[in-house]
Every structure is written in C-alpha cells, then in structure tokens.
Amino acid sequence: MMIRKTVAVVALGLISLTACAGTPESKPVAQQQENVVALGVAEIDDLGPVVTDVKGFTLYRFDGDKPGESTCDGECAATWPPATVADENFTVNGVDEALVGTIVRKDGSRQLTVDGLPQYRFAKDGKPGETKGQGLQGKWFATGKNGERTRLAARTGVIAGLGAVLTNDAGLTLYRFDGDKPGESTCDGGCAATWPPVSVEGDQPRVKGVDPKLLGTITRADGKKQLTVANWPQYTFKNDTKPGEAKGIAVPKWFATATDGKKAQQNKAIALTSATVKDLGVVATDADGMTLYRFDDDSANPPASNCSGECAVQWPPAFVSEGFQVQGVDPSIVGTIERDGKKQLTIAGSPQYLFSGDKVCGEAIGQGVGGKWWATKADGSRAGQ
Numbered sequence: 001m002m003i004r005k006t007v008a009v010v011a012l013g014l015i016s017l018t019a020c021a022g023t024p025e026s027k028p029v030a031q032q033q034e035n036v037v038a039l040g041v042a043e044i045d046d047l048g049p050v051v052t053d054v055k056g057f058t059l060y061r062f063d064g065d066k067p068g069e070s071t072c073d074g075e076c077a078a079t080w081p082p083a084t085v086a087d088e089n090f091t092v093n094g095v096d097e098a099l100v101g102t103i104v105r106k107d108g109s110r111q112l113t114v115d116g117l118p119q120y121r122f123a124k125d126g127k128p129g130e131t132k133g134q135g136l137q138g139k140w141f142a143t144g145k146n147g148e149r150t151r152l153a154a155r156t157g158v159i160a161g162l163g164a165v166l167t168n169d170a171g172l173t174l175y176r177f178d179g180d181k182p183g184e185s186t187c188d189g190g191c192a193a194t195w196p197p198v199s200v201e202g203d204q205p206r207v208k209g210v211d212p213k214l215l216g217t218i219t220r221a222d223g224k225k226q227l228t229v230a231n232w233p234q235y236t237f238k239n240d241t242k243p244g245e246a247k248g249i250a251v252p253k254w255f256a257t258a259t260d261g262k263k264a265q266q267n268k269a270i271a272l273t274s275a276t277v278k279d280l281g282v283v284a285t286d287a288d289g290m291t292l293y294r295f296d297d298d299s300a301n302p303p304a305s306n307c308s309g310e311c312a313v314q315w316p317p318a319f320v321s322e323g324f325q326v327q328g329v330d331p332s333i334v335g336t337i338e339r340d341g342k343k344q345l346t347i348a349g350s351p352q353y354l355f356s357g358d359k360v361c362g363e364a365i366g367q368g369v370g371g372k373w374w375a376t377k378a379d380g381s382r383a384g385q
Contacts, residue, residue, distance in 0.1 A: 038085050038112055039119075041094030044131055044142065046208040047150045051095060051114055051143040053083050056128030059112075059119045061149065063139040067116030068103055080120040080133070080140070082111040099147050115147025132279070135169060144202045153198060153205035153227045154215065154234070155276035156259055156328075158289030158361060159246045163270040163327045166210065166229060166257045168198055171243030171362050174227075174234045176263065178253040182231040183218060195235040195254070200225040209275070209282040214261050230261025244289055244361045259328070267327075271320045272345060274328035277364050277375065280383040284329055284347055284376040289361030292318055292345070292352045294382065296372040300349030303337050307353065315366070315373070318345040318352040329378050348380025 039059070042052045051059045060080065064071050072080050082105060092100050101113045112119045122133030122140070133140050134150070141149035152169035159165050159173060166174040175195065179186050187195055197220060205215045205227055217225040218233060227234045234257060237248035246256045255263035270287050277283045277291055284292040293315065297306045307315050319342045326334050329347065336343035337351060345352040355366030355373070364375050367384060374382035 036085065036090045037093060038083075038090040039092040039095050039100060039114070041145050042129065044129060044150075046152065046206060047131065047134070047142055048202070048204065048206055049094070049145040050131075050150055051119065051145060051147075052128065053121060057121050057125055058129070058131050058133070059083055059114075059143050060122060060133050060140050061114070061117040061119065061143045061147075063141075063149075065118050068101075068113065070103065070105060070111060070118040072118070072120065073106065077120075079123050081123060082109065083119040083121060084109045084111050086110070095145055114143055117143070117147060119143060134279075138170065146202065148201045150206060151201055152208055153200050154210050154229065155208040156210065156274065156282065157243055158273055158275045158285050158287070159244065159256060159264070160288045161266050161268050161270075162246065162249075162256055162258075162264040163267055163287075164259050164273045164275060165246070165264045166234070166259060167243065167276075168236055172236045172240050173246045173248065174198060174229070174257045175237060175248050175254050176229070176232040176234065176257050176261075178255070180233050183216075183228065185218060185220065185226060185233040187233070187235065188221065194238050195248070196238065197224070198227040198234040198236060200227050210259065229257055232257070232261060242360070267325065269323060269325040270327050271324035272326045272329055272334060272347075274378040275362070277362055277383075280364055280367065280375050282328075282378050283364070283383050284352070284378055284380075285361070286318055286354065290354055290358055291362075291364045291366070292347070292376045293355055293366050293373050294347070294350040294352065294376045294380075296374075298351050300346075303335065303346045303349045303351060305337065305339060305344060305351040307351075314356050315353040316356065317342075318354055319343060320345050333380050347376055350376065350380060352376060 037054045040052045041049050044050050099115045102110045105111050124132045131142050134142050144150045154166050157167035200217050214230050216228040220226050239247045248254050258264040274282050275285050333348045335346045357365040366373050367375050377383045
C-alpha cells in the first residue's frame with residue numbers, strides 16, 4: 001500500500017448506502033486521484049479517540065469478522081456500510097499507518113481495515129460524532145485509534161436496596177473481593193471462571209459517569225489488563241445475567257462496588273439515585289434503577305404537575321415516602337409536592353415521573369415522547385437536549 005504524506009485533498013471514503021447493498025455492480029465512489037484522506041481520529045465523549053472516515057463519521061468493527069475477512073454483506077452491509085477507498089493511493093491522519101490496510105470485497109470494492117479488522121459506518125449515525133451503533137448486538141464497537149474495541153470498562157447502574165453501583169458496558173454489576181489486596185488479584189483458575197475479571201481494552205479504561213481518577217489497571221498472568229477501582233481489582237459474577245442483578249453479594253467476601261470504589265452497603269431508604277442510561281449519560285432514577293422523566297407542560301417555579309388522568313396512567317408519578325434518602329443527586333435540588341395524598345418527587349422544581357413503557361432498569365423508551373417528555377439529568381435538566 002502506498003500512503004502519501006503530502007497535504008491531503010478530501011474525497012469520499014465511503015460508498016453510498018445503495019452501493020453498499022452488496023450488488024455485483026457496486027463500485028467505490030472515491031475519486032481516482034492521489035492524496036485522498038481515508039481515515040482520521042476524533043475524540044468522542046466517554047469513548048476517547050475513535051477512528052472516523054473522511055467526513056468525521058464514526059467507524060466500527062464487528063466481532064463476527066476475522067482479520068482480513070468481512071462477513072457483513074447484503075442487508076448487513078446496508079445497515080453497516082463498508083468504509084471503502086478507490087485504490088491503495090490514500091493517506092491517514094492520527095492512525096498508525098502500519099495498522100491500516102485494505103481487503104477486496106465480493107463486489108470488487110476495496111474496504112479499509114484497521115489492525116486487520118474491516119471498517120464500517122452505521123447507517124443511523126446522522127452526523128459526525130454520533131455513535132448510535134456502539135455496542136449493538138454486543139458485537140459492534142467503535143474502533144479505537146489502535147484498532148481496539150471501544151468497550152466501556154465501567155459505568156453506573158442501580159441495584160434495589162444498594163443504590164448506585166458500578167457495572168460493565170452490558171450493565172452487569174461489578175464486584176470487589178476481600179481476598180484481594182489493593183493492586184493485586186488473587187482470583188485465578190476456577191475463581192476467575194466464576195468471577196470473570198473485567199478486562200480493559202486500549203491504553204486507558206473508558207468510563208461513563210465514573211470519576212476517571214479512581215480507575216487503573218493491573219496486568220494478569222495471561223497478559224490481559226484488569227480494571228481496578230480505587231486500586232481494587234474488579235470482576236463480574238457468572239450468575240448475574242441481566243442489569244439490576246447482584247446475586248454475588250450473597251457470597252462471603254464479595255461485595256458490589258459502589259461508585260466511589262468502596263463496598264456498596266444495604267440502604268433501603270434510598271428512593272432517588274442516578275445511573276448511566278444508554279447514550280443519554282447519567283440520569284436520575286428511582287430505587288430500582290428506572291429512568292425518571294420531566295414534562296415540558298409542568299411548572300418548576302412554583303413546582304406543579306399538569307399530568308393527570310390518562311396521562312398519569314402512562315406516566316406514573318414518582319412517589320416517595322417520608323425520610324427518603326438521595327444518592328447521586330444533589331439533595332439541595334430535591335423536593336416534593338402533594339398529590340393525591342402522597343408526595344411526588346421533584347428535581348430542580350420539576351415533578352418526576354416514570355414511563356409505563358419502560359420495563360427494565362436502564363431503559364429510556366419515554367425519551368422525547370411527544371416532544372415534551374425527557375429523561376431527567378442528575379442536575380434536573382433535560383437529557384439529550
């Protein structure tokens with residue numbers, strides 16, 4: 001491959017969605033000229049530096065592929081358009097040239113590879129910087145600048161009775177082990193099979209809603225990096241199968257990890273906390289980790305709800321009891337209003353609701369409904385705005 005180091009002239013690095021459908025007549029659209037920029041790098045919130053195409057759109061890698069081989073054709077390629085170039089006459093910015101190559105697809109187009117893995121866009125990313133394809137099906141990940149998967153090492157979730165805890169990118173609870181020492185794991189063999197160590201890909205742990213100063217890594221005997229929080233090695237538990245579970249806390253010496261790295265403690269009085277929800281960042285949740293919402297037709301000053309009747313069936317008010325406790329939200333902005341003889345929670349004056357369409361913790365299906373309903377950020381503002 002000839003990669004020229006002269007001043008770049010921008011040209012298209014991707015074929016259109018129609019051309020990516022895998023038809024025999026598909027041809028790359030990139031112009032036949034020298035000095036075409038094919039790849040760049042952009043800093044994405046929470047993910048760090050990721051590889052992009054010439055227009056700044058995020059590029060992804062697929063766990064179903066093999067080095068030098070794409071398994072994404074037909075409808076798959078329509079959803080995940082391959083990143084292509086006209087020939088090997090291109091340059092890259094911010095990516096090690098030695099990591100970059102190309103393969104020839106079945107339709108004859110030339111697809112870019114980074115560290116051997118074919119590169120794709122996601123059709124639903126509408127503008128540069130979007131990462132709507134991140135983590136889809138547990139197999140698609142934005143490509144890090146060294147070709148690695150940009151998996152989050154830690155984010156936040158909620159466990160009923162424990163409040164906010166750390167989780168991995170799939171929402172499974174993270175644990176710490178009293179048998180370890182700070183900076184040292186003693187869990188190997190059968191122990192590590194039951195308590196899989198949390199692996200870190202790339203140079204630094206990627207996190208969302210977690211203080212990065214708490215994070216580090218240790219190198220295990222197999223050469224893999226394991227996440228540490230407040231210097232304690234982190235694990236998941238094989239019997240936890242979905243977000244919100246923390247079955248491991250019943251095992252002696254094992255504790256769910258709180259957001260500050262300490263042992264999560266039982267506190268059934270917590271009624272309001274916060275967690276990382278999808279691409280909305282850290283939002284307010286109830287004690288079970290269910291997303292809280294605010295309504296544009298309500299009043300925050302003075303606090304007043306305008307959602308009743310059928311509205312309140314679809315958007316149940318978030319009620320709290322006397323003496324409720326708050327975690328992960330500034331208590332000074334938390335209050336209540338009287339409603340039906342109960343107390344409805346308010347954050348920064350805005351009454352709070354659940355959404356009947358959300359069935360499990362971590363969902364935010366109510367986001368943007370009617371252009372008036374929005375998940376509530378931990379500071380009381382509208383998420384995604």
